[in-house]
Amino acid sequence: MRGRSPALEIKSPSDLGGMRAAGLVVAEIHAVMREAVRPGATGRELDAIARRELAARGATSNFLGYHGFPATVCVSVNDVVVHGIPDDTPFQEGDIVSLDFGAVVDGWHGDAAVTIPVGEVSESVARLLVDCEDALWAGIAAMRAGARLREIGTAVEQLVRSRGEYGIVEEYGGHGIGTAMHQDPHVMNYRTRQRGPKLEPGLCLAVEPMITLGQPQTYTLSDRWTVKSTDGAWAAHFEHSIAVTDGGPFVLTAPDGGAARLSELGVPNPVTLPR
Known part of the structure; x- marks a missing residue:
């Protein structure tokens, strides 16, 4: 325990089983929405699907009502x-649609x-x-015990920089996750001067890069939620x-635990969670 930030929630092996249960519900419902x-x-149709599928699994939403979010x-x-x-608003051929979704199962959160x-x-x-998803997996591959945040x-x-002239959105990033959807630490999508805490077994993080085809700056609409790129560039x-x-x-939110993608990257991956 010595040297650990008191803000970090470290899960026991049994806790990780609960996190996996929540993660699998998220993965299953994402597949249905896709x-x-x-x-x-329409987006409203997808929201109805998410509500139906949560109820069918005895899970609840960690988004609905979060600081007033209405869906x-x-x-x-x-x-x-x-x-x-x-x-x-109906989706049009050629659009791209980002679906950000989470669930709570027995008090544990997935996102x-x-x-x-x-x-x-x-x-x-x-x-x-492709490049944004690859950036996500690059970040995941760096999550070895003993590494720094x-x-x-x-x-x-x-x-991202190796793939093109993308904008890396800096205002938003990943986070710790567990008994709450958003916990410490905040996970940046770019290199910082601060090393951050040491990653240790039992720490759970949500990693979520956001990149644009233009500049990284954003603004928020009057609804106080919708975040758009300032220059109108599309984002992933x-x-x-x-x-x-x-x-x-x-x-936790991949059906195979990430085994296939991490194997391609040459990164060790446990077949099952520790018990």
């Missing part, structure tokens, strides 16, 4: 970076986001999605909740 993203569908899923289209409120193309998208937009943001930034957002373990990072 299938519903098509031209003519169970954030639906952010094109130049909306994050925190979009679902409405009745994940994905950006989905609506039909065929332009080559530059398709690359944006700064290494996550450094890995994200290095991957990907997120997973991850547990640090002695055997490597375990992706």
Whole structure:
């Protein structure tokens, strides 16, 4: 315990089992929502799907009512970076739709986001999605026990900078997660001077890079939630909740625990969570 920040919530092996249960509910409902993203569908329809699927699993939403947020899923289209409120505007062919969604199971929180193309998208937009998701996995790969928090943001930034002239959104980032959706520490998506706390087994983090095809600056609409890129550039957002373990990072919100992607990156990954 000595040397640990008192703000960090370290989970026991049994706690991680609860985190995995919440993460799997998030993964399952994300899969259902993804299938519903098509031209003519609406954000409000996706929100109804999320509510139905949560109820079917005996889970609750950690988004609905959070500081007054009026929905169970954030639906952010094109130049909306994050925190979009679902409405009745139909998706158009060529749009991109970010779905940020979380669930609570027996007091444990899961949180994940994905950006989905609506039909065929332009080559530059398709690359944006690939590069943002790859940046997420680069950050996850840096989550080894004993590493410093700064290494996550450094890995994200290095991957993004190696792929193109993207804007890395700095106002928003990842966070600790566990008995609350948002906990310390804040997880930057770029390298910082501060090393940050040491990552230790039982620490759970949500890593979520957001990048744009233009400049990184954003502004918030009068609804106090919807965040858009200042220059109108389209944006991508990907997120997973991850547990640090002695055997490597375990992706709580991925059906396979992240094994396939981390194997491609040459990163050790536990087959199952410790018990």
